[in-house]
Amino acid sequence: MSDVDDLIRYLDEIQTAMWDKSRAMVLSKCILFADKACLSRAVQMYNIKECREIVVNESSQNIYKVICHRWFTGCNWMLRARKQKTNMWVVGKYIGTHNCEMDTFSGNYFNLNVDLISLILIPHIEASIRYKIKECITSVHQVYGCTVAKRKAFLGSKCAFEIVYSNWDKSFASLPRYMATLQHFNPRTIIEWKLERSPEIPERIFMYMFWAFKPAIDDFVHYRPIISIDDTHVYRKYDIKLLIVVAVDANGSIFPLAFAICANESQDMWTLFLNHLKEHVVR
Ligand SMILES: [Zn+2]
Numbered sequence: 346m347s348d349v350d351d352l353i354r355y356l357d358e359i360q361t362a363m364w365d366k367s368r369a370m371v372l373s374k375c376i377l378f379a380d381k382a383c384l385s386r387a388v389q390m391y392n393i394k395e396c397r398e399i400v401v402n403e404s405s406q407n408i409y410k411v412i413c414h415r416w417f418t419g420c421n422w423m424l425r426a427r428k429q430k431t432n433m434w435v436v437g438k439y440i441g442t443h444n445c446e447m448d449t450f451s452g453n454y455f456n457l458n459v460d461l462i463s464l465i466l467i468p469h470i471e472a473s474i475r476y477k478i479k480e481c482i483t484s485v486h487q488v489y490g491c492t493v494a495k496r497k498a499f500l501g502s503k504c505a506f507e508i509v510y511s512n513w514d515k516s517f518a519s520l521p522r523y524m525a526t527l528q529h530f531n532p533r534t535i536i537e538w539k540l541e542r543s544p545e546i547p548e549r550i551f552m553y554m555f556w557a558f559k560p561a562i563d564d565f566v567h568y569r570p571i572i573s574i575d576d577t578h579v580y581r582k583y584d585i586k587l588l589i590v591v592a593v594d595a596n597g598s599i600f601p602l603a604f605a606i607c608a609n610e611s612q613d614m615w616t617l618f619l620n621h622l623k624e625h626v627v628r
Contacts, residue, residue: 362375362377363377364376364387372387372424372436372441373436374437374438377433380433381434394489397414398415398455398456399422406428407428408426408428410425411423415445415446420444420445423439424436424438457489460504462481462501465501466502467509469481469505485498517551524556527556531559533559534558534559535557535626536554536555537621537625538553539552539553550608552608552614554605554606555604555605555617555618555621556603556604556605557622557625561600561602562626565626568592568594568600569593569594571592572592572627574588587604587605588604588607588614589601589605590603590604590622602622603622603625605621
């Protein structure tokens with residue numbers, strides 16, 4: 346038999362032995378997992394669906410062992426896996442029958458942690474940035490048949506949001522690069538920053554950013570000589586504000602002229618915004 350045939354047979358064996366997310370209720374001896382996190386999630390998902398709780402009995406670089414949370418009542422359910430040379434994890438010992446009582450399940454679902462909840466919510470948050478907590482609770486219930494507390498659903502939603510869209514700190518850190526790219530592909534777009542220094546923090550602190558696209562600046566002369574100014578709150582971790590000014594064209598359609606985001610709404614920020622508006626747009 347050629348080396349290629351051997352390789353194909355080996356890959357087939359791995360494929361057959363790999364744990365499959367679509368068959369989450371199948372755990373057995375010799376089953377393979379891509380990594381420890383995948384193994385841990387699979388074991389938790391299985392037991393949540395079985396309405397049982399488990400605890401980690403041993404966890405090291407090469408060994409992962411979980412037992413039934415009610416082992417002291419005589420339940421023998423256990424799974425022991427070890428890391429292979431390929432870095433995959435294989436189940437070496439598995440006793441797959443719980444003989445603890447189902448009705449003693451506490452209902453706290455402590456195995457249903459934020460990580461597992463976020464995995465369920467990722468596709469929903471990808472589809473809709475405004476996926477509500479009530480909808481998160483419903484989605485978790487559809488998958489696991491249990492109702493999680495609002496707080497847990499919120500934390501799962503936050504975790505999923507950060508996986509999909511990154512977190513606030515990283516978003517702010519990438520803002521200068523993003524705006525520079527925006528300016529590069531929209532030549533003569535105006536961008537103004539206000540950053541401050543603090544003796545305790547090495548980085549500069551974001552206070553304010555103004556931007557106006559070149560076509561908006563050029564075309565303002567063709568619109569009605571009236572502007573409307575408003576602001577809105579951008580809630581979540583930071584209560585930042587979005588300032589916006591719009592004009593109206595001859596057909597009565599709204600035309601955005603300039604924007605700013607600021608850390609705090611104050612008279613100074615409004616003054617700065619109106620000064621930049623006068624300097625760059627409404628001349
Ligand atoms: Zn048990």
